[in-house]
Each structure stands twice: as C-alpha cells, then as structure tokens.
Amino acid sequence: MRTSEMANGRLAAPVPPSPADPPLFPDQVKSPRRAALELVLVVATIVALTMLTGTTDVAIIVACIIVMVMVHELGHLLAAKRGGMKVTEYFLGFGPRLWSFRRGETEYGIKAIPLGGYVKIPGMTNLEEVDPADESRTYRQQPFHARLLVAVAGSAMHFLMAFALLWALLTLVGVASANQIQIQGVSTIAGKTGPAAAAGLKAGDVVVSINGKPVNGDVNALTATIQKHAGRTVTVVVNRDGRKLSVPVTPANGRTAHEPGAVGPAGTAPYGVIGVQLGSPIVRANPFHALGSTVVDLGHFTWATVVGVAGLFSPSGISARFHQVANAKAAGQASANGTRVESIIGAVGTGGQAVKAGIGDTLIFLVSINLFLGVFNLFPMLPLDGGHVVIAVYEKVRTRSRKVLYHADVTKLMPFTWLMLAFLGVLFATTLLNDLLHPLANPFN
Numbered sequence: 001m002r003t004s005e006m007a008n009g010r011l012a013a014p015v016p017p018s019p020a021d022p023p024l025f026p027d028q029v030k031s032p033r034r035a036a037l038e039l040v041l042v043v044a045t046i047v048a049l050t051m052l053t054g055t056t057d058v059a060i061i062v063a064c065i066i067v068m069v070m071v072h073e074l075g076h077l078l079a080a081k082r083g084g085m086k087v088t089e090y091f092l093g094f095g096p097r098l099w100s101f102r103r104g105e106t107e108y109g110i111k112a113i114p115l116g117g118y119v120k121i122p123g124m125t126n127l128e129e130v131d132p133a134d135e136s137r138t139y140r141q142q143p144f145h146a147r148l149l150v151a152v153a154g155s156a157m158h159f160l161m162a163f164a165l166l167w168a169l170l171t172l173v174g175v176a177s178a179n180q181i182q183i184q185g186v187s188t189i190a191g192k193t194g195p196a197a198a199a200g201l202k203a204g205d206v207v208v209s210i211n212g213k214p215v216n217g218d219v220n221a222l223t224a225t226i227q228k229h230a231g232r233t234v235t236v237v238v239n240r241d242g243r244k245l246s247v248p249v250t251p252a253n254g255r256t257a258h259e260p261g262a263v264g265p266a267g268t269a270p271y272g273v274i275g276v277q278l279g280s281p282i283v284r285a286n287p288f289h290a291l292g293s294t295v296v297d298l299g300h301f302t303w304a305t306v307v308g309v310a311g312l313f314s315p316s317g318i319s320a321r322f323h324q325v326a327n328a329k330a331a332g333q334a335s336a337n338g339t340r341v342e343s344i345i346g347a348v349g350t351g352g353q354a355v356k357a358g359i360g361d362t363l364i365f366l367v368s369i370n371l372f373l374g375v376f377n378l379f380p381m382l383p384l385d386g387g388h389v390v391i392a393v394y395e396k397v398r399t400r401s402r403k404v405l406y407h408a409d410v411t412k413l414m415p416f417t418w419l420m421l422a423f424l425g426v427l428f429a430t431t432l433l434n435d436l437l438h439p440l441a442n443p444f445n
Contacts, residue, residue, distance in 0.1 A: 035101035035109075061351030064366055065344075066092065068373065069117045071161060075153035076119040077106075083146030086137040089120035121150070124388070125410040140407055144396040151388040158374030162367045163298055169363040170290040170297075176280035179217035181207045183238070184279040189252055194275020199249040201274075205238035206281055219278055226251050230272035249274050298371075305371040309379065312341060312427065321430040328438045335440050343428065346435035350443065357444035382410075382417040 050059035070092055080087050086105060091097075093111035100109025122130045123138025130138050139147060169175065183205045186197040207215050207222060211234050215222045225234065230253045237246050251272025285293060311317040324330045324340065334340035342350060347369065354365040378386040391408050398406035 035099065038099065057352040057355040058348060060355050060362075061348050061365075064351070065348070065369070066114075068158065068161060068366075068370060071157045072154040072373065072377075073117045073119045075155075075157035076121070076150055079146075079150040079153035080119065080121050080139070083142050083150060084137060085121055085139055085142060085146070085150070086134055087119060087121055089118070091120075092117045094118070125391075126407045127410050141405075144392060144399075147392045147395075148389065151385050151392055152378070154385050155374040155377045158370040158377075159298075159302075162301075162370040162374070163294055165363050165367045165370070166298055166301075167287075167290055167294045169360060169367070170285040170293055171287045172284070173360045173363060174282040174284035175360070177217070177283045178280070180281050180283070181215055181217055181219055181222060182279055182281040183207065183276050185277040187275045187277065189254075189273060189275045194273075195249050195252050196274040196276045199236075199247050199274075201236065201238065201247055201249065201276065202240070205240050205245075207278075208237040208239055208244060210234055210236050217280070222278070226274055227254075227271040230254070230270040232272075301367065302371055302375065305368075305375045308339075309372070309375050311339070312376075313379070313423070318426070321427075321434065325430055325433045325437060332438065332441075335443075340434070340440070341427070341431050342440070343431035343435045345432060346440060349435070350440060353442045353444050361444050381420045382413060383420065387413075387417075387420075 046059070050056045073090060077087055077090050088106060090106055090108045091100070091111050092109075093114045094116070095111050095113040098110045098112055100107050102108070121139045122128065122134055123140040126140065135141060139150065183196070183201055183203055185203045186194060186201060188194055188197075209215060210222055210225050213221075213225070230251050233248050233250045235246055236249050237244055239245075251274050253270045254273040320330075320334065320339070321341065324334050351362070351365050351369075354361040377384050378389065380386040380390040382388070382391075391410075391413075395406050395408050398408075
C-alpha cells in the first residue's frame with residue numbers, strides 16, 4: 001500500500017511510491033465509451049454464469065460489497081476534488097491493471113487483485129515525493145477542513161448508505177411489529193376442525209384483546225388465557241382489514257394427547273388450545289415519520305457496532321478469536337451470542353443466506369456491514385482512515401501553536417503502523433480459519 005492512497009482495509013505494508021503498475025494487456029487506457037461497453041459485456045457474462053451455476057444469491061452479495069467499497073472510495077474522491085486536490089487514480093482492486101480509462105487527470109479502472117479499492121491522492125504524508133508542479137494541489141498542502149473532510153468521507157458514505165437502507169426497510173419492506181400479534185394460520189386438532197377455524201378466525205387477523213384485556217404483543221399472556229379456559233368460551237377481538245370483530249371461541253381440551261394428532265401431555269390438568277399459529281404482522285412506516293425512526297435506530301445500531309469494534313482490539317477479544325479457532329464449541333457459542341467476527345468468506349456466505357431469506361433480511365445484513373466498515377475505518381491508526389483524521393487534528397493543533405503550517409513526521413508513526421498491519425493480518429487469518437473450520441449455521445432459518 002502506498003501512503004498516498006486512501007485504502008479500505010488493505011493488508012499491504014506502506015512503501016515509498018513506485019513507478020506505475022505495469023499493464024497486463026497493451027492499450028490498457030481506453031476511451032470512456034469503449035470502456036463502458038466492455039464493462040457491460042463482462043458484467044452480463046458474469047450474471048449469466050451465476051444464473052447457470054445457481055449462485056445468484058452469493059453474486060448479489062459480492063456485488064453489493066463491491067458497490068459499498070467503491071462508494072467508500074467515491075467519498076474520498078469527491079471530497080478531494082471539492083478541496084482542489086489532484087486525484088490521479090480511482091480503482092477497484094490492486095496490482096496490475098486489467099481495464100481502465102482516463103477522464104481528465106484521473107484514471108478509473110479495475111486491477112487484478114480484488115481485495116478492496118483505493119483513491120490515489122498525491123502527498124498524503126510528508127514521506128511522498130511529489131512533482132513540484134503538483135505540490136500546491138497535494139493533500140498535505142490543503143487547509144485542515146479539506147483534509148479532515150477527505151479523511152472522514154469514506155466512512156460518512158457508509159453511514160449514508162446504512163441510513164438509506166434502513167429507511168427503505170422501514171418504509172418499503174416493513175418490519176415485524178413488536179406490539180401486535182397476528183394469526184399466521186389456523187390448524188386442525190386431532191384431525192378435526194380446530195376451535196379457531198370453527199369460530200371464524202382467519203390468517204391475517206391481528207389480535208387486539210382477549211376477554212376485554214389488550215394483548216399489546218404479549219404472546220405469553222394470550223396463550224396463558226386460552227390455556228386456562230379449556231371448554232369455556234373466551235371473547236377474542238381481532239382487527240381484520242381495518243375492522244374490529246368480536247369472535248367467541250371455545251378452546252378445546254389439549255389434555256387428550258393420546259389421540260392421533262392431539263396436543264399436550266396426556267394425564268395432565270385440562271388446558272385449552274384453539275389451533276392457531278401466531279406471529280407478528282409486518283408494518284410499513286410512513287416515509288416522513290420513518291426519517292426520525294431511522295435516525296434513532298441507526299444511533300442504537302451504530303453504538304452497538306462501536307462497542308463490537310472496540311472488543312476486536314481488546315486483549316480478551318484477540319484471545320477469544322484464537323480460542324474459537326481451536327474450539328468448535330466456543331465458536332458456536334460466539335455465533336449464538338453474536339460476538340463472533342466473520343471473514344469476508346463468512347460474510348459472503350451469511351449474506352447469501354440473507355438473500356435467500358428475503359429482502360428484509362438482506363437489507364438488515366447490508367446495514368450491519370456498512371456500519372461495521374464505517375466504524376472500523378475510523379479507528380485512529382494508520383493505514384485506516386481514522387489514522388489520517390488523527391494526523392490532521394494533530395497538525396492543526398501544532399500549526400495553531402507555531403503559527404506556521406506543520407506537517408507531522410509519519411516516519412515516527414511507522415512502528416505503530418506496522419503493529420496495526422500485524423493486527424489486521426491476525427484478524428484476517430483467525431476469522432478466515434474460524435469460518436473454514438467452524439462454518440456458521442444459517443441465522444435466517
């Protein structure tokens with residue numbers, strides 16, 4: 001990784017700038033029109049192959065992750081150009097160029113190793129040698145607010161994407177209501193029509209009250225009342241298509257479990273059953289009102305992500321990952337309580353399962369990935385974006401005290417940068433081994 005590149009989670013060591021990467025193919029820089037046509041053909045071929053091989057769900061998640069990475073880098077690019085900085089490259093991947101085109105002073109394209117993306121802005125640190133003609137447009141010569149904006153722009157794009165996805169979930173897809181109970185289906189009991197079906201209850205009815213007591217989403221209270229009234233009629237008020245209906249239901253005695261298809265242990269005291277499957281209705285929010293809910297929910301999710309990322313860097317978190325690699329039981333327990341960190345392979349697998357489960361689960365997965373990337377990249381250590389934020393703030397303080405533009409000596413930070421790279425290497429290796437040795441069970445079943 002060059003220190004002049006804003007990287008998204010790269011695992012390569014910072015080195016001095018080198019000549020341009022050699023092309024894999026001649027005539028690598030094409031006109032925008034020709035490059036766009038070639039890209040469309042390649043994408044169409046990939047889509048056809050995924051459909052033929054039945055891997056569309058995984059391909060969708062891979063495409064989403066690529067979009068997230070490049071939108072992150074787009075944030076850096078737009079902020080740099082707005083600040084008057086020179087941007088020479090905007091690429092997906094690293095290594096030799098596979099495909100690119102030039103527009104103005106910036107080259108856009110794809111490289112051979114698909115491990116992230118980057119934007120190249122000359123003069124990200126004092127270590128880089130820059131053509132004197134470009135020095136005035138380097139990152140390091142810009143005012144504090146411009147450098148800070150470039151440093152945080154990548155993570156800001158993740159938060160914006162998470163906000164848009166969460167708003168879409170609340171307004172377009174909907175979420176399960178936490179304070180309502182819906183009848184998902186009616187069933188027979190001991191091979192006979194159940195009390196619920198006989199009384200006229202239908203799938204889709206939302207239960208409002210039972211015997212005059214509001215249920216307010218309390219499934220346990222609802223079932224307890226039914227169980228206590230075996231053979232005695234209860235009044236269930238439901239909301240059906242906007243109309244409230246009062247339905248008398250007489251629960252059957254679930255004690256007769258010895259009969260084929262009956263429910264409950266034989267020989268116990270009588271308890272009532274009516275033959276329904278209960279769940280929560282899907283509720284879509286008003287688009288305007290959803291803005292406030294999205295902000296509140298995003299705040300809660302972001303804080304939970306901050307706590308989780310902080311745990312990654314703790315000694316106990318590092319020890320736990322090694323323990324999970326060596327112990328399948330520990331890995332399973334970590335998965336169950338939500339403390340297990342996935343590698344890119346594990347995340348793609350989980351994302352593919354989310355796609356199969358439905359659009360709602362897919363959106364929730366993408367929100368969580370965006371928040372993780374946004375928070376993780378702000379960790380205050382090079383080569384992450386947070387390291388550039390800290391340097392910019394430090395240079396601002398020193399400049400104010402000295403009354404002259406101050407540039408931090410990044411060579412003094414290199415031991416810490418190498419330590420951070422070592423940590424990222426350990427994180428990558430342990431999470432990858434964990435996902436290969438102890439694959440996660442499908443969380444969307």
